[in-house]
Amino acid sequence: MGLADRRQPGQLKREPSARRRLLSRQRAEGSQKSGRKINRGSFIMRSLLVLALAVTFVAAMAGSSKPKEYVCYRAAGKIVIDGKLDEPSWRDAPATDKFVDIEGDIRPHPRFTTRAKMLWDDQYFYIGADLEEPHVWATLTKRDSVIFHDNDFEVFIDPNGDRDEYYELEINALNTAWDLFLPKPYIDGGKAQNSWDIAGLKTAVEVTGTLNDTTDLDKGWSVEMAIPWKALAEYAHKPAPPKDGDQWRINFSRVEWRHEIVDGKYSKISNTKEDNWVWSPQGVIDMHRPEMWGYVRFSTIVNLR
Ligand SMILES: [Ca+2]
Ligand SMILES: [Ca+2]
Ligand SMILES: [Ca+2]
Ligand SMILES: [Ca+2]
Numbered sequence: 001m002g003l004a005d006r007r008q009p010g011q012l013k014r015e016p017s018a019r020r021r022l023l024s025r026q027r028a029e030g031s032q033k034s035g036r037k038i039n040r041g042s043f044i045m046r047s048l049l050v051l052a053l054a055v056t057f058v059a060a061m062a063g064s065s066k067p068k069e070y071v072c073y074r075a076a077g078k079i080v081i082d083g084k085l086d087e088p089s090w091r092d093a094p095a096t097d098k099f100v101d102i103e104g105d106i107r108p109h110p111r112f113t114t115r116a117k118m119l120w121d122d123q124y125f126y127i128g129a130d131l132e133e134p135h136v137w138a139t140l141t142k143r144d145s146v147i148f149h150d151n152d153f154e155v156f157i158d159p160n161g162d163r164d165e166y167y168e169l170e171i172n173a174l175n176t177a178w179d180l181f182l183p184k185p186y187i188d189g190g191k192a193q194n195s196w197d198i199a200g201l202k203t204a205v206e207v208t209g210t211l212n213d214t215t216d217l218d219k220g221w222s223v224e225m226a227i228p229w230k231a232l233a234e235y236a237h238k239p240a241p242p243k244d245g246d247q248w249r250i251n252f253s254r255v256e257w258r259h260e261i262v263d264g265k266y267s268k269i270s271n272t273k274e275d276n277w278v279w280s281p282q283g284v285i286d287m288h289r290p291e292m293w294g295y296v297r298f299s300t301i302v303n304l305r
Pocket of ligand 3: 180196197
């Protein structure tokens with residue numbers, strides 16, 4: 001999801017509808033009481049009460065999108081980047097909460113489960129993800145293609161959490177990567193630098209099922225990545241590798257398109273919007289709001305059973 005503008009129209013449409021729901025609720029509350037004789041004082045009191053309820057409602061909505069948190073432990077031994085998250089360190093690494101809709105709890109729960117894990121050592125920041133998916137398919141094979149045009153898994157990293165100078169990495173089930181650097185978010189006039197590559201990046205995908213085969217149902221796919229600290233250090237303005245207890249801002253997203261099968265091949269249903277499922281809800285259909293991302297706290301503890 002590199003392009004913010006493809007999501008902003010949806011956001012603009014939805015916000016007024018939330019306001020409409022609130023207003024109609026207030027009107028409904030008012031009409032239930034319209035039969036009673038009321039004096040001016042109680043009308044003002046009731047208005048204040050409605051206002052207080054509205055403020056509480058808005059505060060509750062804001063509270064529901066509190067950024068997620070994750071403790072990233074050190075890896076014990078070698079992590080082989082083969083797409084299989086079967087090393088002991090992965091086995092014992094905590095899984096994130098299940099991903100939710102990018103807008104949070106106001107939208108339906110994702111149709112398929114997604115969870116991520118993180119690990120680190122002196123050389124790499126490791127990210128693993130499991131994506132439930134009955135139809136694993138992908139088409140893009142060229143590095144730095146617009147990968148979210150396929151179903152994908154996406155990583156966003158802002159080491160010092162200042163909203164500027166952050167990294168994005170997207171990958172599809174063919175293990176094609178799109179890595180880019182954002183000097184600042186699109187809404188602040190930022191322009192993506194696709195030519196920025198993560199030097200030494202290692203990624204792999206494991207499909208549990210069959211890729212691009214429409215005749216069966218799959219279990220899903222998993223992603224395994226090793227991102228060199230050396231590459232992340234470039235615009236980190238923080239130690240990379242991190243120190244014990246350091247916190248970075250990070251979020252993960254998964255783009256999922258509705259498909260149909262045409263002549264035995266997967267194809268996107270035209271004029272349908274993609275689903276965006278994320279770890280830490282953004283509240284709006286835009287991943288490029290780094291202030292909404294989750295927190296990863298790095299620990300020097302090796303967390304093995
Ligand atoms: Ca592995
Ligand atoms: Ca930054
Ligand atoms: Ca690139
Ligand atoms: Ca298949």
